Amino acid sequence: STSLQPYGSRVGNFAKNAAARNILETMERKQSNLCVSVDVTKKKDLLDIVDAVGEAVIMVKTHIDIVEDFDMDLVVQLTALAKKHDFVIFEDRKFADIGNTVSLQYAAGVHKIASWSDITNAHLVPGTGIIDGLAKVGEPLGRGLLLLAEMSSKGTLAAGEYTRANVEAAYNNESGFVMGFIAMGRVDDKYAPADKPKRDFLVLTPGVGLDVTGDAMGQQYRTPDEVIYKSGCDVIIVGRGIYGALTKESDDTARQAAVESVRKQGNRYREAGWEAYLKRINH
Ligand code: 6AU
Numbered sequence: 001s002t003s004l005q006p007y008g009s010r011v012g013n014f015a016k017n018a019a020a021r022n023i024l025e026t027m028e029r030k031q032s033n034l035c036v037s038v039d040v041t042k043k044k045d046l047l048d049i050v051d052a053v054g055e056a057v058i059m060v061k062t063h064i065d066i067v068e069d070f071d072m073d074l075v076v077q078l079t080a081l082a083k084k085h086d087f088v089i090f091e092d093r094k095f096a097d098i099g100n101t102v103s104l105q106y107a108a109g110v111h112k113i114a115s116w117s118d119i120t121n122a123h124l125v126p127g128t129g130i131i132d133g134l135a136k137v138g139e140p141l142g143r144g145l146l147l148l149a150e151m152s153s154k155g156t157l158a159a160g161e162y163t164r165a166n167v168e169a170a171y172n173n174e175s176g177f178v179m180g181f182i183a184m185g186r187v188d189d190k191y192a193p194a195d196k197p198k199r200d201f202l203v204l205t206p207g208v209g210l211d212v213t214g215d216a217m218g219q220q221y222r223t224p225d226e227v228i229y230k231s232g233c234d235v236i237i238v239g240r241g242i243y244g245a246l247t248k249e250s251d252d253t254a255r256q257a258a259v260e261s262v263r264k265q266g267n268r269y270r271e272a273g274w275e276a277y278l279k280r281i282n283h
Helices: 007-014 018-030 043-053 072-085 099-107 129-141 160-172 224-230 252-281
Strands: 034-038 059-062 088-095 119-122 144-148 178-182 202-205 235-238
Touching (some): 007 018, 018 144, 018 178, 018 202, 043 072, 088 099, 099 129, 129 144, 144 160, 160 178, 224 235
Parallel strands (some): 059 088, 088 119, 178 202
16 A cells, blocks of 8 residues: 555655645655644634644645635735645535536636635546546646545445545546545555556545544544554544634634644644654554
């Protein structure tokens, strides 16, 4: 399994995908496999969280459509923070429509996702035309796509033969635009097509928490050790476990303390994720 190789030595496995190479190089450079998921509804909260954890992470994941005061200045500031702290941007758009529609959703509208987001993700429910539609927009810009082969939530239907179909679609994507999966384990190994040479993919995994095992709406958490060491995934995606303290605070002193807590949690998850990775490659 390529997951036993150090991140840096896998860069060459992604000759056709600049975004994947950049992610692996950033991981090696920053000694981090942490992606922070910033699911907040205010521009200022988003930027404060990102500035606080930027140093610890290799990737910032957004749900840009939940930001109430979104404007293109948010994109300008976010991309400036990406430069300052050396991370990539992942708009978690979960595209799920026909090729023509997703190409418009990706390129146009209020958010113009493709213009600023290094990577994004999609459900394979519509069939492989969704990959073609997104590739038409993303490929010329050097972007990357993740397929949602599995999900972290209770009762997910993304399992078994559906997961296998995602892996096959990725293997069949000759251009390299599909660079990996949202999944809970090494689906690229488990469902590798027998009639094709093995290919490397990145596995990014949400549902990561050190303090709680789930939420009230079906989310399920595992530890960085379970995700990176035991399951062989490449990147941990952590949301509320990191930024949770901030959203509850209001006055200035409390806010400053909350931002410090966000920074602290970011470092804590970075260390836990990297320790699990070192355990894996030195095993
Ligand atoms: O750590 P949390 O639970 O606060 O946030 C997890 C983040 C959320 C979800 O939309 C997302 O990860 N997510 C995804 C992604 C990244 O595609 C897939 C999935 O199966 N579960 C999941 O939680 O922003």
